[in-house]
Amino acid sequence: MAGMIQQVQMTGIVKRFPGVLACNNIDFDLHAGEVHALLGENGAGKSTLMKILYGMYQLDGGSIAIDGAVRRFHSPADSLDAGIGMIHQHFMLVPTMTVAQNVALGQSSDKKFLLDLKTVTERICELSAAYGLKVNPNDLVGHLSVGEQQRVEIIKALYRGASIIILDEPTAVLTPQEVDDLFIILKKMVKEGHGLVFISHKLHEVTALCDRITVLRDGCKMGTRPAAGVERHELIKMMVGRDLKELSHRDYKPGAERLTITDVRASGDRGTETLKGINLSVHAGEILGLAGVSGNGQLELAECLIGIRKVDSGRILLDGLDIASMKLNERIAKGMAIIPEERMRDGAVNDFSVQDNVFLHDHTDKEFRTGIFLNFKKMAAHAKKLVGEYTVKTPTLETPIKNLSGGNIQKLIMARELARKPTVLIAAQPTRGVDIGASEYIHQRLLMQRDAGTAILLTSEDLDELYALSDRIAVIYEGTIMGVFLRQDTDIQTLGLLMAGIRPGDAPKPDLPIASCEG
């Protein structure tokens, strides 16, 4: 490819948002043929810095030089012209169009007013062959898996001639196997002379893939390290500003069976059967991790357990009592609690104050009301106690909860649910989108709760998290449980295959045929 960018140099980049210094004098450089990781917690400024390079944001200070020449990008179109592309976390694809149509979207064709899909298809096949990006140009994007859609995004960027590609948390939505595939593709691209920026907060991915690692914290650059030989805890310290406590390893002494799920079937929102006969049991004093790519029934299972979704058939026993047809309030009274997966949608009322959010369920508790009148004094005392106990950072109890960070909101939701001393806790993706400090705290709290004898069902897409916390791990795939293992009896490889629906011993999935590219 002609005109590959050899070097990008960002010097002294400053970006202000109203009242926030998102990028504080950051230097960043990238060479052709390397993967440069941008590591940092949520809100550290990684995406902002890269959106400046991609022309989505305008810089307030500093400069960008491409191959030594200072450039200024006013829009993504500008930077695309210069050869810089970006793959966003949320794909920008039209599901009802084919791959080729999606790639052609917004591109001018040689035939002026006519859509030249044939040329596009040929070019896609070339790229696909050159980089190992297996995609059929004639497939509808809506029918593709998440990993395949991501490949389409990469093809789009390559098609537009991007030699520098920014990947914004590309692995967040992938299974471990898909991550491996992606890394192979990325390494190939590097070999072909592309420069890649890899935004992430997952340490092991960064060290496995990248050549250099730049860590950002609170909008400042904390340093750049070569990936080879860098210590994990050093990176964590740069990201978080302190060392993390190691989770101590615990004895596994399960108590009585608290929650028993027998052949539970339920339909999803679209009316199709989403849970196809789930069997699981959770014991007192254990954490059962539920691994799976999101969308395989975890959300529906959690909703069935707490009583928001109707169970079509099967039994849910809580301490031997069938609760499958009970109302949510009865289940809570019997000792169930849930930390919902969609924190802001299902867990909190954004416009309510911190204090009000503590009482979404408990305001009907006799302790916090006199007749129909709320007892503000007791409510404030209880909220204050929880906020202190769970180190929720909030200016006041009256602050609307939406002004808090994701981690603090999650801590508050957790405080609210655990304050009832539940016997069974469903923790659905409790640390998703939460910064490392708060994650660590949430993990410790979950373990404390386990040691106190609560039966915990933990769903997560993050296998590392499941490994660190669970006593047993179950894998869910398309509404069935693929297997349940003691933590020490399994490994990431096995779990990853099961998450993709492949049982050990199954024949490996045939490669996708690229029919239109043959011959």
Place this chain on the structure above:
Amino acid sequence: MPMAFMLQRNKAAVKAPKKGDGFEFMLRTLVPFLGVFAALAISAVVLLMLKTNPIVAYSAMLQGAFGSISGLSQSLVKATPLLLVGLGVCIAFRASVINVGGEGQIILGSIAGTWMALSFPDLPSAILIPACMTVGFIAGAFWGFIPGLLKARFKVNEILSTIMLNAIALQFMNFLLQGPMMDPEGIKAGTFLAQSARLPESSWLARLIPRTQLHAGLYVALGFAVLVYIFLWRTTIGYQIRAVGLNPNASRYSGINVPFNQMLSLTIAGGLSGLAGVIEVMGVHRRILEGLTGGYGFTGIVAALLGSLHPLGIVPASVLFGGLLVGANTMQRAVQIPAALINAILGLIVLFVSGSALWIHNIIKKRKTAAVVLAPVKDAEQ
């Protein structure tokens, strides 16, 4: 871990939406009125095109609405039902239910109250008046309960069902006034006017100022403004209604019955409109007659919005709209402009007021981001 938490204020929270610093409070109170002025300014252009002097027109309006004891009383008379309907709309809106059924609920309330008064004319006022109000409230509440139930059970859109119930109520009233409830005096005299018999004097609300229509119903409405405030922000039911309105999902996850609260809020809204109807009958007309509702069921929605859906904000908003209704009539008479233009002016005011609400919201949001020391640039929502 360090106690990173500091409580600046320890006293129990009264979570009124108007809370905030001085600037925010000023914005929220001042800008809607600026919106009214802007709407009047644009209307002035239209008036000029009609070769009417806007200054003359507006001074006639102001004079008519607030310039004299009788004008002011008349404005307050109109503000009374607006306030009650607006309070109901406010409760429903807080549960994110839109009550467009005020007209029908007013009618049902007035019919029930009239029936009560005509059936028990010998009861003393101290019993009859509260009884009429109660019956009127219940009848209106029933008319709000129907769409509430339909929404809760079958997810029927309440905007459609309340509007349809308006039509049913109107025809029901027409039927009653031309049949069973028609004034016997009118039948005797052969006039056959579509109106009910005159209410017994024991059911009349006291007039507050001689030779005006201003009646004690105003106090009732003001009392309900305070009650609704307490209801929404101090009781468990009010808490649930607000939670349901702000986030039905989180409410569901916490065991709050979303459909029930929506139904309840519509029922209470209906009750308040019904009360407006019976008070209008007992205070102003002393009988039911055609056109009794006077569009209060719709204008009340606007008053509620102008009062930023806060019970205590709806009080001045109702007075303003009462004044606009009275003043518009005076203006029409003074400068001879078509009645349609009056409606257009009121419409412009609504537009500007709701628009300014959006504008304020954006400004405050911007200030909030500016005030936060380190706002999350992007809270991962993968």
